Amino acid sequence: MTQTNPASERAAETHDIVGSGHTFGSVTDKISSIVQTTRTPKAWYVGFTISFAFLMLLMVSVAWLFVRGIGIWGINIPVGWGVDIVNFVWWIGIGHAGTLISAILLLMRQQWRTSINRFAEAMTLFAVSCAGLYPILHLGRPEYFYWLLPYPSTMGIWPQFRSPLMWDVFAVSTYATVSALFWFVGLIPDFATLRDRATSTTGQVIYGILAMGWRGSARHWRRYEQAYLLLAALATPLVVSVHTIVSFDFAVSVIPGWHTTIFPPYFVAGAIFAGFAMVLTIMLPLRAAYGLEDFVTLRHIRNMCYVLLASGLIVAYGYLMEVFFAWYSGNHYEAHVILNRFYGPYAWLYWALILTNIVIPQLLWFSRVRQNLLVVWLVAMSVNIGMWLERFVIIVISLHQDFLPSSWGMYTPTFWDWSTFFGTIGLFCSLLFLFLRFLPMISIFEMRELVHHVEDEAH
Amino acid sequence: MKQSPLFALLAEFERVEELRSAAERVRDEGYTQFEAYAPFPVAGLAEAIGFHTVLLPMAVLGGGIFGCVAGFLLQYYVAVIAYPINIGGRPLNSWPAFIPITFETTVLCASLTAVLGMLAFNGLPRPHHPLFAVPAFRRATRDRFFIAVASSDPKFESESTRRFLQGLNPSEVHDVPR
Known part of the structure; x- marks a missing residue:
């Protein structure tokens, strides 16, 4: 590359959110041809088979759980919340990036979101499905999960609305519903495109039903845009509220290490961090596999790296503040939790957390690193692991040694803890593979709109 | 008034700028029952057809x-x-x-x-619509822009409306059967 002045470089960058030379027709064909083909790539079969095998592992684990009860997991007193709750928080955090990319970046008019939002929303939906399983599996009597819902029962009792666990029920179910709505609304015009492109009757009928008769009239579009913008405006505070409420599950209790005011913002930042890492983890291989370099450009990857860096630093600030609070509060138990993290039996997990979540992501400061996609992928993977460790550190280390040394104990996850975890990864990946095969992974109509804007700017 | 055998006349355009100016011309001509179609939301198109809603x-x-x-x-x-x-x-x-x-x-x-x-x-879901009978309309979700003037419009008169639409310089004017 030759030397260019900063101004022209900037101009080039504003345009390179979509590769040059694309027309309305070409973006439509490129994206929908991934779905509307009779040739499924071999790699898809391989990927789906492996994911499906793990999904079956989940089925086995859940069946055994229902037979034997949660005693098959390693949880007991004092550590009553183990890997299952770690996984719940981990998955729900991953889900948040989808809403953030779709809603917040839409409100901020960040056009680069267009080629990644559909995919990220799908990821949200699948991650929330995985997350939603855990609290129910954790109930011990999962068949009575509906007792959480407020309905006039013959037992004459009602849920306790002052409990953060009830808030959680409402937050997660609202979040799942709104994410699904947002995703589906975004898909309607694309279903119409697929309907009109379909050559087989089956395709025409199925996509026709899903498109619900969408014709793209000016009146349709006006109401559609109104609805989409309002949904984005509603989803933005929602996503913040959901992880805030998840953090309340901990912060409202009196357990040392949980009872801090920093939890809500620190959890939300952690969710953004984890979510963007997961988007990168999945997007980078997909981009290579499906040849989407024109739509997911280096600029997208660079921007996502910036978000990772920024949210990672907020998370680092959260870690720092936890230590500060423990010292400044003068509270013996809080201090013990931090010292136990530093030097206790699980200390290696704490230091692994610092390494994977704080130290390694700092590589993204270097533009050479950001351009090396393999390294970016490895950094994102490190954050995925780090965020899992973070929840383990918060939950298990705080619980296993609390106030009275007589009630201290150790927690070791069992095979079934791990099989359930890897099983939900299988569920997530299976859903993802089905999504890639049957639905457009990039919003087609928004890409056409983007092409239109780029053309307008060029004129 | 005898019922027209047509549901609408459909003018096809290749460029979005043509669509916007044509929509304004149709509106200024005094038609009220007409609709513009685009494969993506076009800024100002709703205003061009005189549509406003809160x-x-x-x-x-x-x-x-x-x-x-x-x-x-x-x-x-x-x-x-x-x-x-x-x-x-x-x-x-x-x-x-x-x-x-x-x-x-x-x-x-x-x-x-x-x-x-x-x-x-938006009147959805609506599985069938007369426009779907026009093969060219399939491109309304891809790369073509359309204006349909409905035969229910008081000003609609099949020959004069057709001449008027042709005067807007479309690539083609299609009949939309009922």
Whole structure:
């Protein structure tokens, strides 16, 4: 590359959110041809088979759980919340990036979101499905999960609305519903495109039903845009509220290490961090596999790296503040939790957390690193692991040694803890593979709109 | 008035700029029952066909207020009336603890109203529409732009309207059978 002045470089960058030379027709064909083909790539079969095998592992684990009860997991007193709750928080955090990319970046008019939002929303939906399983599996009597819902029962009792666990029920179910709505609304015009492109009757009928008769009239579009913008405006505070409420599950209790005011913002930042890492983890291989370099450009990857860096630093600030609070509060138990993290039996997990979540992501400061996609992928993977460790550190280390040394104990996850975890990864990946095969992974109509804007700017 | 065998006349355009100016010309000519079609939301197109609405945002506001009030009242009813629990004499209507769920129900009802309202006002789902009988209209979801003047328009007259549409310089004018 030759030397260019900063101004022209900037101009080039504003345009390179979509590769040059694309027309309305070409973006439509490129994206929908991934779905509307009779040739499924071999790699898809391989990927789906492996994911499906793990999904079956989940089925086995859940069946055994229902037979034997949660005693098959390693949880007991004092550590009553183990890997299952770690996984719940981990998955729900991953889900948040989808809403953030779709809603917040839409409100901020960040056009680069267009080629990644559909995919990220799908990821949200699948991650929330995985997350939603855990609290129910954790109930011990999962068949009575509906007792959480407020309905006039013959037992004459009602849920306790002052409990953060009830808030959680409402937050997660609202979040799942709104994410699904947002995703589906975004898909309607694309279903119409697929309907009109379909050559087989089956395709025409199925996509026709899903498109619900969408014709793209000016009146349709006006109401559609109104609805989409309002949904984005509603989803933005929602996503913040959901992880805030998840953090309340901990912060409202009196357990040392949980009872801090920093939890809500620190959890939300952690969710953004984890979510963007997961988007990168999945997007980078997909981009290579499906040849989407024109739509997911280096600029997208660079921007996502910036978000990772920024949210990672907020998370680092959260870690720092936890230590500060423990010292400044003068509270013996809080201090013990931090010292136990530093030097206790699980200390290696704490230091692994610092390494994977704080130290390694700092590589993204270097533009050479950001351009090396393999390294970016490895950094994102490190954050995925780090965020899992973070929840383990918060939950298990705080619980296993609390106030009275007589009630201290150790927690070791069992095979079934791990099989359930890897099983939900299988569920997530299976859903993802089905999504890639049957639905457009990039919003087609928004890409056409983007092409239109780029053309307008060029004129 | 005898019923026209046509549902509408459909003019096809290749460029979005042509669509916008043509829509304005149709509106200025005095037609009222016409519609513009584009494969993506075109800024200013709704204005060009003289369409203005705040019904949906108002409905969403209403949905949000309903969700907010209903969510709070549900918790109030449960905590104060149906199942009061005295915990150390603390007030039964402990409203700060009810805020998170009130917020969630507000967002839930507003979002549901936004989606269902958008579909309802748009007249969807509507599995069949006369326009789908025109093969060229398939490209309305791809790369072509259309204006349909409905035969129900008081000013519609099959020959003169056809001449007028042809004067807008479309690539083609299609008949849309009933």
